[in-house]
Amino acid sequence: MSAAATTVRGADLLRYALRLGDLSLVLGQRLGEWVGHAPAIEEDLGLANIALDLIGQARLLLGYAGEIEGRGRGEDEIAFLREHGEYLNPVLAEQPNGDFGQTVVRQVLIDVFQLELYGRLADSADARLAAIAGKSVKETRYHLRYSGGWLVRLGDGTAESRARVQSALERLWPYTVELFAEDDVDRALAACAVAPPLAAIQTAWSARIDQLLGEATLERPRDRPYAWFGKRGEHSEHLGYLLADMQHLQRTYPGARW
């Protein structure tokens, strides 16, 4: 690729920052739902810590998105005052927590994605994204240690725990297609070395997932056709309920601080 043909379009960069930010935001919100409900107080704290890491990533990414947009919107306005179709997270992130096993499976699938993504994004031509990724990759390494540990423990555990995580895996697997579905934004940003190519992330993701599934004695589900694309603003019905919960306070008391 020639360096001359690699001007970054602000609109692409904005969309990319929103996609990554919304992934962390929505997943963080989901994990937050466990607070007070986890199977043990230690897990309560573990999940809350990961949720807070993710919200922290969302703050940085959405704050950056606001700067790129240049309309004076801050991280809170972007996080709390957009409409359903303006969120660009992959549909996988908004899937309900289900039982603890389903939360663990969703977490593993996304942790490995973020790990492979941030690891490469840390070398981005965009200095801000590189810095955010460099900070986030360390957090994500721990997230995967936590979720991967649980996947192996449950998968290679009792007959019931294994059946539950295998069924969660079957249920969530189709949504992983979206993580690697490349569009014009991805291609344009990859061409100017701002975003890592999704194909490379997919290869690494797949290998790491296979290794984890092997350790957990779980079977990799077959790939199936898939239709939802949160990265284009097309969401499952679950996001609406999540947003109602998440936005309630900001919409009832605009600008509330404490």
Added chain:
Amino acid sequence: MQDDRDWPLYEIFVRARGGLDHKHAGSLHAADARMAIDHARDLYTRREEGVSLWVVRSSDITASDPAEADSLFEPARDKIYRHPTFYAIPDEVKTL
């Protein structure tokens, strides 16, 4: 909460900084040592309290019997000569 009851107890030791000892910080429940490290990290080092963790199954610790305190610890009480307070310290030594 039944699973919670089944998890064994681990004692957690945290090293605050390089060069310092690991200090007992508390205990928590975990299914295995690796989980104990994860939980200890979340419970005891979330505000930068540590740079290293040790976890030990509480059941692996052998403790002295409180009933034996008389014979174990009391005999030391009247042996004050074991304290190094009977040495005259030379004036030249400033930092002892």
